[in-house]
Every structure is written in C-alpha cells, then in structure tokens.
Amino acid sequence: MKNTFKRFIERFVEGILFLSGTITTITVLLIVVFLFREGSGLFNNSTMEKGFVLAINKSNPVSKLSSYEIKEIFDGKITSWKQVGGKDQPIQLFHVEDITNYYTEEQIGANFENLPKLLSNVVDSIPNIVAFVPEMYVDKSFKGRVLPEKKLTLKEFFFGREWFPTSQPAAQFGAFSLITGTLWVSLWAILISLPLGLSVAIYMAEIANPKVRNFLKPVIELLAGIPSVVYGFFGLIVIVPTIQRLFDLPVGETALAGSLILAIMALPTIITISEDAIRTTPRAMKEASLALGATHWQTIYKVVLPYSSSGIAAAAILGIGRAIGETMAVLMVTGNAAIIPSSLLEPVRTIPATIAAEMGEAPQGGVHFEALFALGAILFIMTLIINIVVDFISNKKKISKR
Amino acid sequence: MKAVNIRLLLTALPLFAAAAALGNTIKVKGSDTTLPLTQMVAEAFNKQKGVTPVAVTGGGSGVGISALVEGTTDIAMSSRPLKFHEKVKFQANKLVVKEVVIAKDALSVIVHPSNKVGKLTRQQLEDIFTGKITNWKEVGGADARIIVYTRETSSGTYEFFKEHVMNKKNFARTALSMSATGSIIQSISQTKGAIGYVGLAYVNKHVKPLAVSYDSKNYVEPTLSNAQSGKYPITRPLFYFFDTKNEAKLKPFISYILSAKGQAIVKKDGYIPVK
Amino acid sequence: MKDKNTTYNSKRTSQSVAFWIFRFFSMLVVAILFLILSFIIYKGIGVINWDFITKMPENGMTEGGILPAIIGTLCLVGGSILFAFPIGVLSGIYVNEYAKNGWFIRFVRMMTNNLAGIPSIVFGRFGMALFVNYFKFGTSIIAGSLTLGLMVLPIVIRTTEEALKSIDDSFRHGSYALGASKLETIRRVTLPMAFPNIVTGLVLSIGRVSGETAPILFTAAAYFLPKLPSSITDPVMALPYHLYVLSTSGTDLEASRSMAYGTALVLVVMVLFVNLLANALRKFFSKKVKMN
Numbered sequence: 008m009k010n011t012f013k014r015f016i017e018r019f020v021e022g023i024l025f026l027s028g029t030i031t032t033i034t035v036l037l038i039v040v041f042l043f044r045e046g047s048g049l050f051n052n053s054t055m056e057k058g059f060v061l062a063i064n065k066s067n068p069v070s071k072l073s074s075y076e077i078k079e080i081f082d083g084k085i086t087s088w089k090q091v092g093g094k095d096q097p098i099q100l101f102h103v104e105d106i107t108n109y110y111t112e113e114q115i116g117a118n119f120e121n122l123p124k125l126l127s128n129v130v131d132s133i134p135n136i137v138a139f140v141p142e143m144y145v146d147k148s149f150k151g152r153v154l155p156e157k158k159l160t161l162k163e164f165f166f167g168r169e170w171f172p173t174s175q176p177a178a179q180f181g182a183f184s185l186i187t188g189t190l191w192v193s194l195w196a197i198l199i200s201l202p203l204g205l206s207v208a209i210y211m212a213e214i215a216n217p218k219v220r221n222f223l224k225p226v227i228e229l230l231a232g233i234p235s236v237v238y239g240f241f242g243l244i245v246i247v248p249t250i251q252r253l254f255d256l257p258v259g260e261t262a263l264a265g266s267l268i269l270a271i272m273a274l275p276t277i278i279t280i281s282e283d284a285i286r287t288t289p290r291a292m293k294e295a296s297l298a299l300g301a302t303h304w305q306t307i308y309k310v311v312l313p314y315s316s317s318g319i320a321a322a323a324i325l326g327i328g329r330a331i332g333e334t335m336a337v338l339m340v341t342g343n344a345a346i347i348p349s350s351l352l353e354p355v356r357t358i359p360a361t362i363a364a365e366m367g368e369a370p371q372g373g374v375h376f377e378a379l380f381a382l383g384a385i386l387f388i389m390t391l392i393i394n395i396v397v398d399f400i401s402n403k404k405k406i407s408k409r
Numbered sequence: 410m411k412a413v414n415i416r417l418l419l420t421a422l423p424l425f426a427a428a429a430a431l432g433n434t435i436k437v438k439g440s441d442t443t444l445p446l447t448q449m450v451a452e453a454f455n456k457q458k459g460v461t462p463v464a465v466t467g468g469g470s471g472v473g474i475s476a477l478v479e480g481t482t483d484i485a486m487s488s489r490p491l492k493f494h495e496k497v498k499f500q501a502n503k504l505v506v507k508e509v510v511i512a513k514d515a516l517s518v519i520v521h522p523s524n525k526v527g528k529l530t531r532q533q534l535e536d537i538f539t540g541k542i543t544n545w546k547e548v549g550g551a552d553a554r555i556i557v558y559t560r561e562t563s564s565g566t567y568e569f570f571k572e573h574v575m576n577k578k579n580f581a582r583t584a585l586s587m588s589a590t591g592s593i594i595q596s597i598s599q600t601k602g603a604i605g606y607v608g609l610a611y612v613n614k615h616v617k618p619l620a621v622s623y624d625s626k627n628y629v630e631p632t633l634s635n636a637q638s639g640k641y642p643i644t645r646p647l648f649y650f651f652d653t654k655n656e657a658k659l660k661p662f663i664s665y666i667l668s669a670k671g672q673a674i675v676k677k678d679g680y681i682p683v684k
Numbered sequence: 685m686k687d688k689n690t691t692y693n694s695k696r697t698s699q700s701v702a703f704w705i706f707r708f709f710s711m712l713v714v715a716i717l718f719l720i721l722s723f724i725i726y727k728g729i730g731v732i733n734w735d736f737i738t739k740m741p742e743n744g745m746t747e748g749g750i751l752p753a754i755i756g757t758l759c760l761v762g763g764s765i766l767f768a769f770p771i772g773v774l775s776g777i778y779v780n781e782y783a784k785n786g787w788f789i790r791f792v793r794m795m796t797n798n799l800a801g802i803p804s805i806v807f808g809r810f811g812m813a814l815f816v817n818y819f820k821f822g823t824s825i826i827a828g829s830l831t832l833g834l835m836v837l838p839i840v841i842r843t844t845e846e847a848l849k850s851i852d853d854s855f856r857h858g859s860y861a862l863g864a865s866k867l868e869t870i871r872r873v874t875l876p877m878a879f880p881n882i883v884t885g886l887v888l889s890i891g892r893v894s895g896e897t898a899p900i901l902f903t904a905a906a907y908f909l910p911k912l913p914s915s916i917t918d919p920v921m922a923l924p925y926h927l928y929v930l931s932t933s934g935t936d937l938e939a940s941r942s943m944a945y946g947t948a949l950v951l952v953v954m955v956l957f958v959n960l961l962a963n964a965l966r967k968f969f970s971k972k973v974k975m976n
Binding site for chain 3: 023
C-alpha cells in the first residue's frame with residue numbers, strides 16, 4: 008500500500024518536473040516565434056510611410072526610384088533629374104504643406120475639399136517636380152504619375168549602410184553598420200572578459216586561501232547587482248572622458264568604452280559560474296595528478312579545466328549573452344552613431360541600443376516596428392551561432408562523466 | 410526542497426492579495442521633455458483635496474501618443490504635434506483627439522563653454538547638423554572637428570529640430586545619438602568640439618548656448634524673455650493630447666496646469682508660460 | 685640530474701608566472717569594483733538619511749525620499765524570483781536527471797542558452813505584447829515580474845543543471861544501491877549537495893532583476909505615482925527606472941543628480957543585503973553536506 012502511494016507521488020512529481028521543462032521550452036519557442044514573425048513582416052512592406060505616395064510629372068521619363076535615391080533627393084544631395092536617369096533638369100521638391108505656396112487657404116477649402124484637384128494642377132504644371140503627398144488626396148483625375156512603391160529587400164536590409172528609420176519620404180533600414188557595430192563591441196567585450204574572468208575564477212577556486220575567497224565571492228556577486236544604468240553612468244562620467252584624454256580623441260564615446268563596460272558587466276557571471284564549476288572537481292582526480300608529479304598549475308590546466316569545461320562553457324555562454332544583449336549601459340557610452348566601425352576608438356551603434364532607443368516611438372505594426380524586430384531576430388541568430396561554437400569547443404574537451 | 414518552496418508560496422500569497430486595481434487615477438505618459446514639468450505640476454495638483462490623483466511616466470513623445478492610440482494612457486504629453494499617420498490611427502480607432510498647449514519651450518543650441526563661436530545662422534546650423542560643414546574653422550572657430558550630438562528618433566525634440574531648423578533634412582550619419590537630454594548635456598560639457606540642442610530649461614553652467622539668426626542679420630540669444638516675446642525663432646509648443654470622451658475626468662488637471670498656479674510652476678521650471 | 689632540475693624549475697616558473705598573472709587579474713577586478721562602488725558612494729552618500737528611505741518624493745524629485753521605488757523594486761524582485769526560481773530549478777532537475785539525452789533535450793538546452801542573449805529590451809517588448817496586452821494585465825507588478833522572471837530563467841536553469849551535473853554519479857548509484865528511488869535520491873542526496881551552487885544562480889538572478897530598466901519600461905514602471913501599489917495589478921515605481929529618469933531628464937540636473945546617486949546606493953545596498961543572506965544560506969547547506 009505504502010509502496011503504491013510512494014510510486015504515485017513519484018509519478019506526480021515527475022509530472023511536475025516535466026511540466027516545468029515544457030513551460031520553459033514553450034516560452035522560449037514563443038519568444039523566438041514572436042521575434043521572427045514580427046521581423047519577417049518587414050519585407051512585405053515598402054519603406055515609405057503608409058498612406059503616402061510619390062508623384063512626378065507625366066512627362067518625366069523616370070519610372071522608378073530606389074529608396075536610397077529618394078532619401079538623397081529629399082536631403083538635397085541629388086539635385087538633378089539626370090543623376091537618376093531623367094532629363095537634365097533640377098529637381099523641385101514638393102511636400103503637401105507647400106500647397107500654400109501656390110494657392111490660398113480659401114482656394115484649398117476648409118476641409119481640404121479642393122486639395123486633390125489643386126495638387127493635380129501643381130504636379131501637372133511643373134515638369135521637374137517630385138511630390139510627396141498623402142494617398143487620399145490623389146484621386147482618379149490625378150494628372151501626374153505615381154511612382155510604384157518598392158518593397159524592402161533582404162539585401163537592402165542586411166547590407167544597406169544607412170539607418171534612418173523615421174526619415175520621410177523614404178525611411179532607410181540599412182542594418183549593416185548596426186550588425187558590424189554589435190559584433191565589434193561584443194567581440195572585444197568577450198576577448199577582455201573571458202580570459203580575465205576565467206583567471207579570477209581559477210585563482211579563487213584553486214589558489215587563493217579560504218579567507219581571501221570568502222571575501223572575494225560576495226564582492227564579485229555584488230558587481231552583478233549593480234544596475235545597468237549605473238554602469239552606463241560610470242561609463243559616461245568616468246570611462247568616456249578618460250578614453251578621450253588618454254588617446255587624445257575629439258570624442259570619448261567609442262566602441263572601446265562600450266566593450267570595457269560590457270566586459271565588466273559580464274565578469275560576475277563568468278567568474279561565479281566558472282568558479283563553482285572548477286571547485287567541484289573531485290579531489291581524488293587532483294590528488295592523483297599531483298601524485299604523478301605534476302605541478303599545481305599543470306594539474307589545473309590538464310585536469311581541472313577539462314573536467315569543468317561544461318561549467319565554464321555555461322559561464323561563457325551566459326556571460327556572452329549578457330555582453331551582446333546589454334542595452335542601457337551601451338546606449339549611454341557608445342555614441343550610437345550608425346557607422347561601420349573601423350577602429351575601437353570611434354563611436355558605434357549596437358542593435359540592442361537601437362532597439363531600446365527606437366522601440367518607444369515605433370507605432371505597433373508599422374514598418375519601423377517590424378524592422379526593430381528583424382534586428383532582434385538577427386541578434387538572436389548571432390547569439391545562436393556563438394553558442395553553438397562554444398558548445399562545440401567545450402564538447403571536444405569534455406571528459407565523459409557518465 | 411519542495412517543502413521550502415511551498416512554504417515560500419504561502420507566505421507570499423497574502424502579499425499579493427488581489428485588491429482593487431489602480432483604476433481611479435489620471436495616467437499621463439509621453440515626452441521626456443515635459444516629464445519633470447508634468448511631475449511637478451502633478452505633485453502640486455495631487456496635494457489638493459478630493460481630486461483624482463495623477464500618475465506620470467516618460468518614454469518619449471512617440472511612446473505617449475502610441476499609448477493614447479492603444480488606450481493605455483489618459484493624456485499623452487508631447488513635444489511635437491501629431492504626425493499625419495498618427496492622426497489617421499486615431500481616426501481608425503474612433504478616437505477624437507483634442508490638443509492643448511500647456512507651455513512653450515525654446516530649443517537652445519549649445520556648445521562646449523570653451524568654444525569661441527557664439528552665434529550661428531540657421532543655414533549654418535543646417536549644414537553642420539547634416540554633415541556638410543565638418544570643421545569649426547568653417548564657421549569662425551578653431552581648427553577642430555565638429556562633433557554633432559542629437560537626440561534619438563523617438564524624441565519630439567529631435568523631430569522639431571529636424572523639421573524647423575534643418576528643413577526636414579536628415580542628420581549626418583556620423584552624428585551621435587543620445588537617448589536623453591541629460592546625456593547630451595553631460596557629453597557636450599566634456600567634449601570640446603561638440604554641438605547639440607536641448608530645451609532651454611536644461612541649459613546649465615556647464616554648456617554654452619548660442620545666439621541664432623534666421624535672417625543672417627539679427628542674432629537672438631535663447632533667453633526666457635526672448636522666447637516669450639517671440640523674438641527667439643526656435644520656439645515650440647508643448648502639448649497634451651487626450652480623447653474627448655475623457656474630457657470631464659481630465660478637466661480638473663488640465664485647467665490646473667493652465668491656471669495661474671500651474672503656469673507659475675511652468676515658469677519656475679524654465680519653460681515659457683502659454684499666455 | 686641537471687636535466688630533471690631544469691624541467692622542474694621551468695615548470696615552477698611557468699606556474700609562478702601563471703599564478704601571479706591570476707593574482708593580478710583578481711586584484712584588478714576587485715579594484716574595478718571598488719572604483720565603481722566608491723563612485724556611487726561618493727556621489728550618493730550625501731542624500732542618504734532615514735527620510736530618504738521612508739518618505740515619498742517631493743518637490744519635483746529633488747527632495748524627499750524614494751520609498752515607493754524601494755517598495756516597487758522589492759515587489760518586482762520578489763515576484764520574478766517566485767516565478768523563475770521554482771520553475772527554473774525544477775526544469776534544471778528535469779533536464780539533468782530525467783530527460784534522455786536526445787536531440788530534443790539538446791535543442792531545448794540550446795534555446796534556453798540563447799534566451800540569455802536576447803536583449804533586455806526585447807524581453808520588455810515581448811512582455812508587453814504578452815502580459816500587458818494579450819493577457820490584459822496592464823502595466824502592473826505581475827506583468828513586470830513575469831517578464832523579469834523570464835529574463836533570468838536561463839540563468840537559474842543553467843546553474844541548476846551545472847550544479848547537478850557536477851555531482852558524481854557514484855553518489856547516485858550508492859543511493860540506488862541502498863534501495864532509494866530516483867525521486868528520493870534527488871531529494872535527499874543530489875539536490876542538497878547541489879544546492880550551494882544553485883544558490884549562486886539565485887543570487888545572480890536577484891542582482892540582475894534588481895538592476896534592469898529595459899524590461900520594466902513597458903511592463904511595470906511609472907515615474908511618479910500618487911500612492912503605493914495596493915495590488916499586483918498596479919504599476920510601480922522602481923529604483924533602476926527612477927535612477928534613469930532622475931539622471932537624464934530632470935531640468936535641475938544638479939539637484940536631481942545627487943538623488944539619483946542616492947537611489948543607486950540604496951539599490952546596491954539592497955542587493956548586498958540579499959547576497960549576504962544568500963551566502964549564509966549557502967554556507968548552511970554546504971555544512972550539511974560533505975562534498976569531497
């Protein structure tokens with residue numbers, strides 16, 4: 008009787024455990040699906056604001072303009088139609104508000120009833136015009152030609168150099184500088200924090216005497232509790248000016264500042280988890296190695312480290328995850344300039360900082376919103392690749408325990 | 410171990426006893442420019458007896474307006490007018506939105522205190538911020554690179570500056586985007602070649618404001634009196650947007666901020682009263 | 685004879701070099717921590733007094749206290765740990781002790797690891813879409829706790845997993861040999877032995893949750909609330925968000941700056957307190973179980 012009861016409890020608890028595992032899996036999948044679904048919607052939309060169109064005069068031979076060309080035209084950098092395949096005429100910009108330069112408010116009508124007709128007249132009368140107008144004011148009798156909208160392509164997104172998500176008429180979603188910026192900052196952060204963290208972990212677990220270790224452990228864990236905003240401040244007020252002075256730069260907000268801060272933030276995770284893993288190496292194995300004549304150091308790198316490689320890999324992955332995904336601190340110290348980094352001493356813009364800074368503004372479901380999620384999806388893939396690599400390396404070194 | 414977990418749960422349960430939600434407050438959300446101002450007014454307002462208390466949070470003009478569209482806030486504070494597509498969204502969600510100007514703000518262009526340059530024309534400003542002019546010596550300063558600071562795209566301040574001072578042109582790619590005014594002030598105060606723009610209320614002794622001219626002849630300093638008289642050209646209204654359906658509930662707060670007491674707080678905080 | 689000595693000496697030298705490098709790095713890390721801590725203490729200590737901790741903010745956040753933010757953070761930390769710790773530990777136990785090492789488990793493990801790399805802001809947005817909008821919790825403690833809990837779930841799971849993995853199978857086998865079932869073994873042998881390291885995961889999570897701003901921006905936080913939260917469906921003020929706004933948006937930056945640092949100091953002290961508590965817990969469990 009008691010046995011079956013015990014068995015029942017066991018099954019029950021196993022069920023709970025299984026449920027927990029399932030909840031976790033479902034959550035993870037939900038987030039991934041959420042990311043990718045929103046992000047992929049990006050490529051079904053054009054980058055022009057919904058409800059607006061670009062119109063040109065009927066006599067203009069140009070049949071389409073790329074997103075980049077539209078931006079350059081409205082920024083005043085492309086000034087002649089010849090540069091985009093048209094006649095040799097200067098380009099005349101027109102926004103819907105400019106209608107008051109041509110007609111009075113009475114002519115337009117109190118509720119803009121005459122606006123479609125007047126817009127049509129303006130576009131028809133100026134051969135070198137390019138007009139950015141709301142779609143609802145372009146009616147059937149429109150005498151100009153509406154340029155077809157171009158959807159954003161994968162190539163434009165991945166390799167475009169310019170990130171101007173709110174630019175009108177054509178928003179630019181070139182994520183290349185963001186991707187390279189993120190990779191650059193994260194790479195250096197990992198290069199700094201992994202060796203540093205591992206060294207401290209080894210020191211704490213193997214070399215330091217117990218009093219030192221008991222002092223260090225809470226100290227390191229305290230580092231984990233400092234809010235990311237405080238790291239951002241510390242970075243902005245202490246690290247950035249120091250870099251500026253040290254390297255005699257015009258501005259201190261650089262990738263280096265970002266990497267340093269990220270490295271410091273990832274350290275506690277890497278150190279504590281590695282240290283735990285190293286400490287659980289069975290004494291028998293260590294003593295066997297020492298008995299065979301190895302020095303303490305040799306024992307560490309030939310016996311202890313391979314034994315704890317799984318734990319160290321976990322520490323690395325969690326630490327790297329922190330470094331790549333950190334938002335607030337990076338937002339404050341890297342300067343957020345969307346340029347491709349050529350050195351550590353220039354400002355960069357990372358993906359998490361971009362998402363954080365622009366997320367509030369992007370209207371739900373709009374192109375900008377979807378672009379930010381697409382960025383999130385890219386980040387996820389980047390982290391995935393790095394994790395696979397780390398897992399692979401650690402698997403090679405593992406001594407089978409089972 | 411499970412025993413420990415269950416015990417934890419039981420002790421925590423009363424803490425989370427479900428009670429009435431925070432239903433009866435006026436929720437205000439939006440622009441970080443108006444955030445400290447609104448907070449101070451709300452503080453004074455909440456002290457009165459028998460009023461529906463006000464809760465305030467930030468996030469940017471865009472955030473507030475989005476929240477208004479979704480119905481998660483009562484008032485959206487904004488440092489820029491509604492964009493066309495936002496108006497369309499309101500129409501689609503059948504919201505009739507009313508706009509109230511609660512204060513005015515002058516945008517001051519600031520540089521590092523050691524910068525020799527003291528005044529610039531609008532055209533020069535446009536060229537600097539779009540990246541056409543890259544060295545201070547081109548505008549009468551030292552031979553040093555111009556470091557441009559701007560706000561992020563979710564900021565109403567950013568939109569206003571882009572639309573009015575830069576004639577809708579985009580910022581230079583190399584411009585550094587900071588997410589909050591405080592960061593801009595901090596960065597400019599420690600970078601010699603820096604230039605940026607902030608609301609007048611934020612200018613402090615660590616940065617130097619420039620006089621601006623729109624006609625290349627008269628240069629006007631960004632001061633409270635110049636802004637109030639209209640002489641300073643880069644002035645913008647600060648808005649509250651709300652659904653007219655809620656007008657009765659929100660009226661006490663809105664009339665408070667427009668009253669003499671409210672406007673006195675506006676002035677004390679460094680903004681320009683509406684009258 | 686001479687040969688053996690030189691190899692011995694060179695081994696000793698490389699050991700000394702390696703150990704000195706490690707010692708140096710450790711001191712560096714401690715130095716960094718002290719630098720940051722003194723930064724906070726120096727700038728924030730001026731504001732700290734009993735009033736600061738127990739009163740509501742006044743005069744445009746330049747005077748008074750930060751009590752609501754303290755309470756808010758406590759609620760959020762409590763809520764998120766309540767959610768993440770049990771599920772995380774139980775999942776970790778399941779993955780390590782029960783699940784067969786097939787491709788499904790490897791897939792789950794990979795996904796969980798990746799969860800740790802998602803930017804905190806994406807969690808915030810996901811939390812908003814799921815908890816605030818879809819489940820209609822609104823901007824509330826519960827939405828914020830669930831979001832924060834999700835964010836630290838991978839840390840708890842992974843540390844539990846590693847803690848359990850590090851326990852040699854001989855212990856398990858010994859227990860089975862004595863007639864215990866799998867569940868009893870876990871409950872009485874494996875889990876107590878692994879508990880100290882699991883506590884590490886708890887400590888790291890608490891630290892993380894207390895200090896994150898981005899996840900609560902859209903799910904729980906407000907800048908100024910007229911009264912303290914009365915239910916889990918209320919929004920709250922929270923220390924990190926308060927800190928962020930105080931230091932970047934206040935018009936009188938000088939005045940609110942010192943309040944901001946005071947806020948940071950309070951937050952760090954809170955985390956320190958919890959850490960010490962957890963450390964005591966860890967020592968207690970370590971004593972109960974003799975490891976090697």
